[in-house]
Amino acid sequence: MYTDLQSFVAELERRGELLRIRESVSAELEITEIADRMVKTGGPALLFENVAGKDFPLVIGLYGTRERMALALGAKSLDAIGERIRNLTEVKLGGGLLGLASNLPKLKELASLPPKRVRGGPVQEVVWRGDEVDLTKLPILTCWPQDGGPFITLPLVISKDPETGEPNIGMYRMQVYDRATTGMHWQRHKTGAKHLEKAKRLGRRLEVAVALGGDPALTYAATAPIPPIPGINEFSLTGFLRGRSIELTKALTVDLEVPANAEFVLEGYVDPEEPWRPEGPFGDHTGFYTLSDLYPVFHVTAITMRERPLYPATIVGRPPMEDAYLIEASERIFLVPAQLILPEIVDYHMPPAGIAHNLVNVVINKEYPGQAYKVANGLLGLGQMMFAKVLLVTDEKVKPQEHLAFWRTVLQNAVPGRDSQFAKGPIDVLDHSSRSWSYGSKLIVDGTRKHDEEGANAAWTPNETRSQAELPTHEAVSRQHQLAGGFWFLTTHKQRAGQGRELGAWAAAQPEATGVRLIAVLDHETDPADFEDCIWTLLNNIDPERDVEVLTGPSGPVFVMDGTPKLPEEGFHRGWPEKITMTEAVKRKVDALWPRLVNEPVPG
Known part of the structure; x- marks a missing residue:
């Protein structure tokens, strides 16, 4: 069983689930375009051996299929992990001595939760301190054209509660500002933000370590919604998933424990008294750009690493993604x-x-x-x-x-x-x-x-699929499509306040709304014949109570949803982000590179 990134990569390669790319490729946009095409077609993980102008290779797409995700957690399937948890919860309390003895295998699993402390480890084979620290040598991705800069996208951000000492490992993107500083995207609900608030009240800096790589189960655990139970954290969840303790070692310049088998560790601090700095925009997992905002600054005081490390990365954007x-x-x-x-x-x-x-x-x-x-x-x-x-x-x-x-x-x-x-x-x-x-x-x-108390199951016959040519015309409708089962999707190039609601009401009043229970008006970039694209856009663009109303159509009540961008005239003043798209120039360059990269025709 693999307990670090490199052994997992070797296992993926053995299974034919990893592709080595030896061609020189840029960390600015080009790797994103290649990786995006690969994950959306269910392709292998990618190991870029020659990232232009950088000192280290990059691996991406490690968790890019259901099968690889299960493999990363040491399971035959993701459902099998759920069954392990189900079995663990079925602890027998009766049956005398024999009944208690039947719980021993489960108790052994629980005993494997705490991490194991070790001296040193592969991650401290090479150490950069002071002026040696240089984040620009790492192949950190600039993922999308409007991003504010390069972002570390697969970090394991480690901090301790300043009062209780309880550790937290979270995955928060980090924009690189220069050789030794980054942003720290601690949102208001995140544990890291709470640690920083406590440090501020106590009048001290918050020490932070950022691990890159290590046991792939720990990378998953950093994203998991773990309940706030003392003693249960990302390290212990990794131990449970692995069936044995994860190895931690003392960081060199901060009072934190870090994964001994990571590829890199960035050690440093966040000063709660320091002014926050603009971070972003960033092409986010929503598929839209997150607009620039103020966030804390992370100062890197040391970087430790293996002799020959791999830099792990991921990209987020329009679904489906890793x-x-x-x-x-x-x-x-x-x-x-x-x-x-x-x-x-x-x-x-x-x-x-x-x-x-x-x-x-x-x-x-x-x-x-x-x-x-x-x-x-x-x-x-x-x-x-x-x-x-x-x-x-x-x-x-x-x-x-x-x-x-x-x-x-x-x-x-x-x-x-x-x-x-x-x-x-x-x-x-x-x-x-x-x-x-x-x-x-x-x-x-x-x-x-x-x-009976809820009202009868109402008789209702859903619509059949209708194309644009079969639907009524309206000067403000760009494209439209009805999907069998109760759906009517319309798109519009929004020019004025209320336009989305008016088009929805117009559609609900048409005879062609017979059998429709959901009418959605969407932006002109959406494909109304693509159900996934429509639902993705719709859910991103609504505050339900504001943007969903129930109107009467020819066959009864219908949800009418305004999934268009909202304007200041509609009371929305925060700024509306753009959908993420890659530049045509990068697409053309990757088209030209593609046959040499993967020995296959260009997708699509």
Whole structure:
């Protein structure tokens, strides 16, 4: 079993899941374009041996398929990890001595959680201090054309609670400003931000270490929504996933423990009294650019590394991306804990088009009226699930992973307005459409079979697919498409306030809205015939209570959703970001390189 990045890379290569690229390629945009094409076609991880102008090779796409994600966690499948957790929770308390003895294998697993302390380690074979520190020698990616600079995208940011000493390992992007300073993207809800606040109250600097590489299970653990339980942290989760303790060693210049088998460690500090610095824009996991904002500054005082390290990276952007499989791993791992609190949950899924927090599909065993709302609101109270924006619930025999089929099932059973509910709560700070920064609304749709108390299951015949040529024309509609099962998607080049709502109302009044239960008006860059593109755009661009209304169509109530960009005249003043796209010049250059890189024709 591999316990570091290089042994995992070797295993991927042995399995034919890694492609070495020897051609010189730039870390500015070019690697992104190549990696983006590869992950969207389910291709292998990539090892760039010759990054132009840099001292180290780069590996990307390590978690870019469901199978590689499971392999990174040492499992045959992601579901198998969930079963391990289920078995661990079934501890027998009766049966006398023999009954207690039956728990020993489970207790042994629990005992493997704490990390193991060692002296030194491969990550400290080479040490840069003082003027030797130079982040520009690392192949740090400038991912997208409007990014504010190069960003470290797969960091394991380690800090300690200044009061309790409890460690935290989080993954927060880091914009490189110069040879020895970066931004630290600690959002308001993140543990690192809380550590910095405590350090400020105590009048001290916050020491930080940033590991790159190491056990791939630890990289996953840094993204996991671990509940705030003393003694349970990312190191212990890695130990559980691996079945043995992760090895930590003392950092050289800060009072922190770091993964002994990492590739690089950046040691340094954040001064809470120092003015925050502009960070961004950044092409984010939402598929839109996060606009520039002020964030703390991380000062690097030392860099330690292996003799011949690999620099690990990832890219985020329009889904599907590599982060979809990290999210799915968390789904499978935390399904069992969710079921312990909400036992009626059969399964749930966060589709890539929902970019983790925008959409949750939930299947339940329903026993009484109102249970769909009970489960949905219960989920909104569980850790990072508080950021969820739209929750769809059904009790039908449909898999939540079957995205289009799930929507169709929910719409079949849900009368808009009667079987839906708005709520308010915390929203991810990266959500650009919320009414206020980090605060907005949620939409719950009850797609379960109704009990008598909830109103009868209304007879409804969904529409069939209709192309643009079969639909009514409107001067403000760029393109439109109806998808069988209750959908009508329209796009418009928005010019004025209220345009999206007006077009939605116009569509709802047309005879062609018969059999439609969801009308969405979207920006002109969206393909109305591409369901995933439409749902991704829609969920990014709505604050549900503001942008979703229920109107009466020719066959009853219909959800009308304004998924267009919002203008200042509509009360929106924070600035609306652009969708992420690569430049045509970079695309053409990669087209020319592609046959030499992968020995295959250019995709598409």
